[in-house]
Amino acid sequence: MLPFLQLILAIAIIIFAAKLGGYLSFKVGQPAVVGEVLAGLILGPSLIDFFHLSIFTDPHLEESIVHMAELGVLLLMFIAGLELHLEELAKAGKIAFFAGVLGFGVPLLSGYALGSIMGYPLEGAIFLGLLLSPTSISISAQVLMELKQLRTKVGMGLLGGAVIDDVLVVLGLSFYGALLGNSEAIGGVDEVGVIFLKMIGFLIVSHAFGLWVLPKLVNFVKKLPVSQPLISFAFIMLLFYAWSAESLGHMATIIGAFMAGLFFSRSNTPPSFREGFSAIAYGFFVPVFFISIGLEANIRSLNSESLWLLAALLAVAIFSKLLGSGLGGILGGLSFKESAQLGAGMIPRGEVMLIVATVGLVEGIIDQNTFSVVIILVIATTLLAPPILRALFPKLQKAEIDKVI
Numbered sequence: 001m002l003p004f005l006q007l008i009l010a011i012a013i014i015i016f017a018a019k020l021g022g023y024l025s026f027k028v029g030q031p032a033v034v035g036e037v038l039a040g041l042i043l044g045p046s047l048i049d050f051f052h053l054s055i056f057t058d059p060h061l062e063e064s065i066v067h068m069a070e071l072g073v074l075l076l077m078f079i080a081g082l083e084l085h086l087e088e089l090a091k092a093g094k095i096a097f098f099a100g101v102l103g104f105g106v107p108l109l110s111g112y113a114l115g116s117i118m119g120y121p122l123e124g125a126i127f128l129g130l131l132l133s134p135t136s137i138s139i140s141a142q143v144l145m146e147l148k149q150l151r152t153k154v155g156m157g158l159l160g161g162a163v164i165d166d167v168l169v170v171l172g173l174s175f176y177g178a179l180l181g182n183s184e185a186i187g188g189v190d191e192v193g194v195i196f197l198k199m200i201g202f203l204i205v206s207h208a209f210g211l212w213v214l215p216k217l218v219n220f221v222k223k224l225p226v227s228q229p230l231i232s233f234a235f236i237m238l239l240f241y242a243w244s245a246e247s248l249g250h251m252a253t254i255i256g257a258f259m260a261g262l263f264f265s266r267s268n269t270p271p272s273f274r275e276g277f278s279a280i281a282y283g284f285f286v287p288v289f290f291i292s293i294g295l296e297a298n299i300r301s302l303n304s305e306s307l308w309l310l311a312a313l314l315a316v317a318i319f320s321k322l323l324g325s326g327l328g329g330i331l332g333g334l335s336f337k338e339s340a341q342l343g344a345g346m347i348p349r350g351e352v353m354l355i356v357a358t359v360g361l362v363e364g365i366i367d368q369n370t371f372s373v374v375i376i377l378v379i380a381t382t383l384l385a386p387p388i389l390r391a392l393f394p395k396l397q398k399a400e401i402d403k404v405i
Contacts, residue, residue: 003058010061011068011288013050017043018287031143031386033290040294041379050295065292072289073138073351074257075281078238080141080159081261082274083150086211089262095157095332095342099325100164103346106324107132108172110316118312127365130176131357131374132317134169135325136350136382137162138254138289143386144345147393154329154338158345159258161325166252167199169352173359195250202249206241206256210263218267230273231280234264252352293350297379301372310373314380321346341392347385349378 001009017039025035043050051062089096111132115125137159144150144158174192214237221233238260245256302310322343329339357374360366366374 001055001057003060006056006058006061007064010050010056010065014043014065014291015284015287018291022287029390031146031390033139033142033146034383034386036287036290037294037379037382040291041297041299042294043291044295045298046294046300065288065295068285069289069292070253072281072285072287072292073254074238074242075277075285076138076142076289077254077258078234078261078264079274079278079281080137080145080150081258081263082265082277083145084156084159084262085151085265086262088151089156089160092153092156092160092332095153095329095334096160096164098328098331099157099161099342099346100168100328102328102331103135103161103321103325103343104133104165104168104172106327107317107320110320114312114316124365126176127360130169130172131353131360131366132313132320132349133165133172134349134352134356135162135165135321135346136348136352136378137258137345138350139348139382140345140385140389142286143389147389149341149393153334154341154345157329157332157334157342161328161342161346163251163255163258165346166255166352169356170199170250171196173356199249199251202245202251206244206249206259210259211266214263215267218264218269222269228276230269231276234260234273234277237264254351293379293382297376298372299376302376303369306369306373309370310376310380313373313377317349317377317381318347318384337392341389344385344388344392347388348381350382353378 018036021035021037021039022032023035025038026032042048045052050056051065108129111129112125115128120128140158141150141155144155149155150159171192174195177191218230218233222230226232238257241256241260242253243256245251245259246253249256322340324343325346326339326343329342330336334342353374357366357371361368361371
């Protein structure tokens with residue numbers, strides 16, 4: 001079968017599995033994203049080993065799906081940005097600061113303590129702390145959008161805190177490079193200042209462009225006599241912001257996509273724009289992203305030693321974020337329940353954790369078995385966070401179910 005035919009068949013199966021999993025998950029009272037990730041876990045090497053079925057012989061098929069999934073998470077974060085207003089996000093600045101700083105610091109110290117208890121050397125224990133520090137907001141953002149809670153103090157504190165967390169992880173990884181003797185893969189302490197300046201420069205330039213230039217461009221583009229000019233322009237902007245965030249600002253691509261959506265929300269766009277953009281995202285790319293999370297894991301690769309390591313890391317990963325970001329929420333002025341919601345929203349790990357783990361694998365700090373455990377840890381935190389968030393919004397859950405029914 002031709003590679004293109006294999007690709008379109010794979011995409012059809014993936015989208016069908018995602019929607020079926022999401023529907024079944026909703027029917028049992030859980031966020032749709034849980035079923036979609038579980039569907040990916042079933043399709044992956046843990047059970048079916050989808051990419052190694054006899055009908056799929058193209059060696060580049062998996063890579064193509066991964067790239068589509070990466071586009072899916074960018075679109076998801078752009079939509080999350082569209083749901084917010086910059087002024088509202090700024091009001092949650094105190095919450096975001098404490099949640100981001102403590103959401104980074106407490107897992108860092110907890111991971112270091114766990115590594116020391118397990119007999120890791122100093123370098124390994126510190127790296128374990130760095131490994132547990134990142135936060136992936138894409139899953140939590142999706143759940144909060146389902147719950148209509150993204151524009152609350154909790155939602156805005158979560159998104160802002162995750163940006164701060166991401167910055168601290170990058171800077172922390174650069175500092176760690178000094179401990180390894182200025183490793184080429186990580187960098188050294190002499191580069192930290194340069195990286196920090198690049199981050200600040202990116203934030204300043206991207207904000208200036210988004211505040212003063214983008215609205216004028218939107219007004220110009222939407223008048224052009226071409227098909228769907230505004231949606232096409234939105235794609236261009238979100239991809240450019242995502243690219244520049246990582247290439248120029250040393251931040252995750254999802255942060256750039258989120259910022260693009262945040263600035264687009266201030267522009268004069270018709271309701272049909274958001275509806276059209278969401279249809280493209282949730283009809284095609286976002287389901288591929290959720291399925292791809294499960295496709296990464298191979299539960300069958302775990303042995304008894306790996307299971308103990310996974311259990312220890314999972315316990316620390318969950319409770320350190322609940323404690324760190326939850327305490328940050330309290331210091332920011334949230335109630336105890338709101339702080340628990342914020343902490344739960346910071347539990348998922350994702351692409352940034354995998355980046356840190358990849359660096360550790362390349363540098364020889366962790367072995368392949370530990371790397372596999374990290375991948376499954378990402379899946380586990382992804383699956384656990386949505387039900388916890390759903391449980392913390394019991395009244396809204398019932399209201400949403402009644403509304404859908």
